[in-house]
Amino acid sequence: MPTAVIAATRAEIRDLLRDYAYALDRKQLSTWPSFFAEQCSYRITTRENLERGFPLSIMLCSNRAMLFDRVEGTEKANIYEPHFYRHILSESDIRAQPSELIEACTGFLCVRIMLTGEMTLFACGEYRDEIVRENERWLFRSRTVVLDSSKIDTLIAIPL
Amino acid sequence: MPTAVIAATRAEIRDLLRDYAYALDRKQLSTWPSFFAEQCSYRITTRENLERGFPLSIMLCSNRAMLFDRVEGTEKANIYEPHFYRHILSESDIRAQPSELIEACTGFLCVRIMLTGEMTLFACGEYRDEIVRENERWLFRSRTVVLDSSKIDTLIAIPL
Amino acid sequence: MPTAVIAATRAEIRDLLRDYAYALDRKQLSTWPSFFAEQCSYRITTRENLERGFPLSIMLCSNRAMLFDRVEGTEKANIYEPHFYRHILSESDIRAQPSELIEACTGFLCVRIMLTGEMTLFACGEYRDEIVRENERWLFRSRTVVLDSSKIDTLIAIPL
Numbered sequence: 001m002p003t004a005v006i007a008a009t010r011a012e013i014r015d016l017l018r019d020y021a022y023a024l025d026r027k028q029l030s031t032w033p034s035f036f037a038e039q040c041s042y043r044i045t046t047r048e049n050l051e052r053g054f055p056l057s058i059m060l061c062s063n064r065a066m067l068f069d070r071v072e073g074t075e076k077a078n079i080y081e082p083h084f085y086r087h088i089l090s091e092s093d094i095r096a097q098p099s100e101l102i103e104a105c106t107g108f109l110c111v112r113i114m115l116t117g118e119m120t121l122f123a124c125g126e127y128r129d130e131i132v133r134e135n136e137r138w139l140f141r142s143r144t145v146v147l148d149s150s151k152i153d154t155l156i157a158i159p160l
Numbered sequence: 161m162p163t164a165v166i167a168a169t170r171a172e173i174r175d176l177l178r179d180y181a182y183a184l185d186r187k188q189l190s191t192w193p194s195f196f197a198e199q200c201s202y203r204i205t206t207r208e209n210l211e212r213g214f215p216l217s218i219m220l221c222s223n224r225a226m227l228f229d230r231v232e233g234t235e236k237a238n239i240y241e242p243h244f245y246r247h248i249l250s251e252s253d254i255r256a257q258p259s260e261l262i263e264a265c266t267g268f269l270c271v272r273i274m275l276t277g278e279m280t281l282f283a284c285g286e287y288r289d290e291i292v293r294e295n296e297r298w299l300f301r302s303r304t305v306v307l308d309s310s311k312i313d314t315l316i317a318i319p320l
Numbered sequence: 321m322p323t324a325v326i327a328a329t330r331a332e333i334r335d336l337l338r339d340y341a342y343a344l345d346r347k348q349l350s351t352w353p354s355f356f357a358e359q360c361s362y363r364i365t366t367r368e369n370l371e372r373g374f375p376l377s378i379m380l381c382s383n384r385a386m387l388f389d390r391v392e393g394t395e396k397a398n399i400y401e402p403h404f405y406r407h408i409l410s411e412s413d414i415r416a417q418p419s420e421l422i423e424a425c426t427g428f429l430c431v432r433i434m435l436t437g438e439m440t441l442f443a444c445g446e447y448r449d450e451i452v453r454e455n456e457r458w459l460f461r462s463r464t465v466v467l468d469s470s471k472i473d474t475l476i477a478i479p480l
Binding site: 007008011014017018019021022025084086087088089109111113116117118119120121 | 469
């Protein structure tokens with residue numbers, strides 16, 4: 001059964017979530033894989049997909065090499081109109097599994113800002129995370145981005 | 161005079177606020193009354209109403225039975241177009257009254273997501289809460305949702 | 321080199337950031353200068369300006385007298401269509417400099433609410449703050465509001 005975590009651990013987990021969001025919002029895309037554990041997965045899906053048990057993903061990286069590929073692709077291909085994100089995170093629900101795996105669930109909202117200055121409420125939903133301690137750092141074993149809306153820009157170029 | 165609360169109490173109060181928001185965002189509407197004390201009230205009003213001293217409410221439940229009626233009505237009547245909420249909470253201002261009543265004030269923003277996927281900035285404002293300890297849980301004695309905007313969808317089907 | 325701050329200091333800094341945002345959202349504009357140290361500056365600029373090293377500011381107060389002038393101008397001139405703000409803050413990155421200066425960086429989103437009730441996603445970006453201890457209070461030595469978008473309402477009447 002999951003148990004509550006102590007305040008110090010909670011603060012450290014929040015630091016991980018915060019640093020991840022700031023890294024994306026500051027377009028430090030090359031640091032993105034460094035937030036993940038050696039064995040990891042990253043997936044963007046929708047609430048509807050998840051509830052209906054559909055395996056569809058909007059983005060899926062099932063290991064660390066795929067994260068690096070993703071970054072490289074995004075930086076080199078440059079096939080999307082340049083834009084910035086601004087993430088706002090809600091309070092997290094953080095629980096520890098007996099295996100010392102930490103589970104965190106965090107509501108978020110993401111604004112997209114185009115170079116023209118146009119701001120759009122781009123995405124909202126929940127981060128569902130499995131977090132592990134590796135090399136004295138907290139890292140994502142898995143991060144699933146569950147979007148509230150299934151009407152998604154077909155091209156999510158930058159990870160959320 | 162209200163006084164500051166210790167960090168542990170503050171964290172517990174934030175857990176209550178967070179769990180309430182996630183319950184609504186996950187459409188666990190039947191759990192909604194369980195966040196309230198035996199003697200309780202729930203009200204949605206606007207900043208303008210409050211400042212002018214108008215007694216008008218957009219939604220008002222002045223006891224626990226009315227909360228249950230509200231849930232039942234919403235689930236059975238089904239007269240509204242289905243949608244989801246996503247709440248994002250700001251930092252809370254939390255103070256203790258000498259009577260051990262806790263007062264909390266929390267800015268919020270709520271996005272509404274229709275089944276078509278359409279996302280709208282639906283509401284923002286402040287939660288003004290009176291929170292009590294009952295049966296070893298923190299519960300709302302009163303929760304007043306003060307909306308910033310008085311231009312409201314006439315039908316707020318799901319509580320905020 | 322900047323170092324981490326203890327949890328108690330972090331909580332106090334967050335209180336400052338929170339109180340500042342609530343003061344603006346509640347239109348308590350006359351209290352705005354009281355959040356700043358004796359020697360202080362306040363600036364609104366854009367990410368693009370900052371990255372290109374442009375000195376342009378959307379709003380600039382380089383001392384405390386200018387803050388008071390700003391408040392007076394806004395309250396008396398009344399040349400703008402009345403509106404309210406609602407700030408939502410993200411988690412802060414808080415670090416201490418050896419000089420006991422605290423540096424904080426905080427993502428934010430600001431909704432603007434007109435008297436007609438119209439709500440707009442008005443601004444988002446980062447607060448970059450230098451915070452000092454003065455007269456037993458934490459106060460802003462400098463607050464730089466870095467907007468994500470450079471497409472700004474030419475008239476930002478109320479500080480962000």
